[in-house]
Amino acid sequence: MRKAITGHKAVAEAMRQIEPDVVAVYPITPQSEIAEYYAEYVHDGLVRTELIPVESEHSALSACVGAAAAGGRVMTATASQGLALMVEVLYIAAGLRLPIVMALANRSLSAPINIHCDHSDAYLARDSGAVQIFAESAQEAYDYTLMAQRLAEDMRVRLPVIVNLDGFTLTHSVQVVDVLSDEVARNFVGEFKPIYPLLDVERPVTWGPFAMPDYYFELKRAQQAAIEAVPAVFLEIQREFSRICGRDYHGFFEAYRLDDADYVMVVLGSTAGTAKVAVDELRAQGMKVGLLKPWLWRPFPIREVAEALSRAKAVAVLDRAISFGTMGALYEDIATALYPSPRRPVLVNYVYGLGGRDTAVLDLVKVFQELPTIKATEPVLRYIGLRE
Numbered sequence: 001m002r003k004a005i006t007g008h009k010a011v012a013e014a015m016r017q018i019e020p021d022v023v024a025v026y027p028i029t030p031q032s033e034i035a036e037y038y039a040e041y042v043h044d045g046l047v048r049t050e051l052i053p054v055e056s057e058h059s060a061l062s063a064c065v066g067a068a069a070a071g072g073r074v075m076t077a078t079a080s081q082g083l084a085l086m087v088e089v090l091y092i093a094a095g096l097r098l099p100i101v102m103a104l105a106n107r108s109l110s111a112p113i114n115i116h117c118d119h120s121d122a123y124l125a126r127d128s129g130a131v132q133i134f135a136e137s138a139q140e141a142y143d144y145t146l147m148a149q150r151l152a153e154d155m156r157v158r159l160p161v162i163v164n165l166d167g168f169t170l171t172h173s174v175q176v177v178d179v180l181s182d183e184v185a186r187n188f189v190g191e192f193k194p195i196y197p198l199l200d201v202e203r204p205v206t207w208g209p210f211a212m213p214d215y216y217f218e219l220k221r222a223q224q225a226a227i228e229a230v231p232a233v234f235l236e237i238q239r240e241f242s243r244i245c246g247r248d249y250h251g252f253f254e255a256y257r258l259d260d261a262d263y264v265m266v267v268l269g270s271t272a273g274t275a276k277v278a279v280d281e282l283r284a285q286g287m288k289v290g291l292l293k294p295w296l297w298r299p300f301p302i303r304e305v306a307e308a309l310s311r312a313k314a315v316a317v318l319d320r321a322i323s324f325g326t327m328g329a330l331y332e333d334i335a336t337a338l339y340p341s342p343r344r345p346v347l348v349n350y351v352y353g354l355g356g357r358d359t360a361v362l363d364l365v366k367v368f369q370e371l372p373t374i375k376a377t378e379p380v381l382r383y384i385g386l387r388e
Contacts, residue, residue, distance in 0.1 A: 001179045007138040007170035010177045011077070011103045011163070012037035014145035016047055017185035018101075021072035021192075024052040024063035026120075029115045030167035031079040032106040044177040044232035055210030057082035061089040061100075068098040069207045071197025073153075076100065079106035079167060083121045087128065093160045094129030095223060096208060099152035100160045102130075103145065106269065106320075107167040108355045116356020117167040119268060121320040122297075123329045129223055130160040131230055132298040133278035134268045137256075138175040141165040143241065143249070144295070149189050150237045158195070164297075165168045166270040168356065184244055227299050234296055254293040255308055259281060263371040264309060264345075266334055267318040268294055271352070271359055289368050297330075306337040314346035314371040318384070327379060346374055352384035359384060 005013070012034050015023070020109040025035040042051045050067075054060045057078050068074045078086060083104060093100050106122055122132060134146060135141040141163060148161040165171060180188070196205045211219055231252065238249040254272070257279050259263065265275050272293040282289045292308055294301075311314055315338075319328025326332070331349035338344045350367060353359045363384050 001181070003177055004174050004180055005138065005173055005177050006033070006055065006172055007141050007165050008033040008172065009037055009177075010138040010142035011165065012041070012144050013179055014142050014185070014266065015075055016041050017180070017182050018073070018075070018146065018149050018189050019047045019186070020049055020075045022050045022052060022064065022067035022074045022078060024054055024060045024074070025076050025346040026054050026057045026060045026078070026082065028057065028082040030080050030107055030171045031077050031103070033171070034077040034103055034105070057085040061093065064100050065089060065093050065098060066098065068093070068100050069096065069198045071194035071199055072098050073149075073192040074098075075102070077105070077204035078104040079105040080109055080121045084109060084124060087125060088129055090125055090128045090160065091258060092208070095219075097158040097223070097226060098160060099158050101145070101148045101152050102160065102162045102353040103141075104162050104164045105167045105171045106164050106197065114355040115167075115241040117169055118320045118354045118356070119164070122162070122164050123323065124322045125162065126329060128299060129227065130162050130298065131157070131227065131296075132162045132164060132296055133295055134164045135170065136270055136272045136293060138165075138170055138173075139177050139247075140295075141170060142177055142179065143245065143247065146185055146189060147237050147241050149323065151230065151233055153192060154233045156233055157196075157226055159226055159230070164269065168245060169270045176246070178247075180245060184185050188241065190243060204219055231296070231301060252294065252296040252304055253308070254291075256293065258292060258308060261311075261314045263368055264290050264292055264312045264315045265318065265364065265367065266292045266294070266330065268297065268320065268330060271318065271320070274359060274361055275364050277361045278368060281361065281365060282368055287368065300333045300337070302337040305334065306341055309334070309345060310341055310343065311337060312345040314348065314374060316348050316350055316367050316371055318350045318352050320351075322351055327381065346371070347374060348374055348382060349379075350382045350384050357385055
């Protein structure tokens, strides 16, 4: 079914079709409407989910951990300071290998208080052990929410998965979204298979025990093995989903007009749509430019990204957050990927769009036009749309 809906509604629709056993959530702008839509579904009897309203985001994810350990299929949603309050528990959820799916409506972190989009909340959680996926559109937010549930619950993975969608830009804007039928979506997601459920009194287990130095290291290595398994599982799920939905998902990133590009932009989230327009305009003028838009950000697909960028002369990496005291997080990922290459392109880091600052097509055109003039990679931050 083709619908004109917001990103909020698209995510809530995917959640309704998944029908988790438990949703624990605390409202925060710009995520609140995901919770509100889902509360309506519960009230109207469309799902049999236990919706748990709590006193904080820390409590929300804590309730999710308890419900997942008990053997339930569990989801939540948050944004900004809400994720910051959850982070302590997010590390626990990943360390306990709990397949909790979270929608993250990306929003800046305080201070000063700002309710608009940047990626500082996602960057905060980058080393938590949770898988992170970025959506460009409401369609991708819907699709990847369904895929995230399969990915989180795969026996090779069993980790939390975060689906990022830009606050307001995607959450509140109405877009055309093709929604699968409930039957097709539910068959794709499948039945949840709990392992070592806490409530199985016939086979009692301990969750969250104290680990001394003689075991902690090995447990973390096992967790690393789980996240190393994600790429192969991610590709399998993409292929299956593409067959049933008719949309073309393949690979860890979208390569837009990249094959023969001399100058490339790398960007996460909704700004990729703006970048595509800039690419088309400059291609019409004869400039060989292209775009690499990661879907899977954690774990980062180092080898595949390095191969995709190996033919470029210069690459602009755009970070929608400041990693204070160092280069941008996405820039550092790209630099790490390209470091072993004998022919590394010039690599430039741009920070943009903080606190919801608009980034127009012309801004990105200027970035592309600047790339040929940069003779060597300099580890210096550049800024887009900033009043110096």
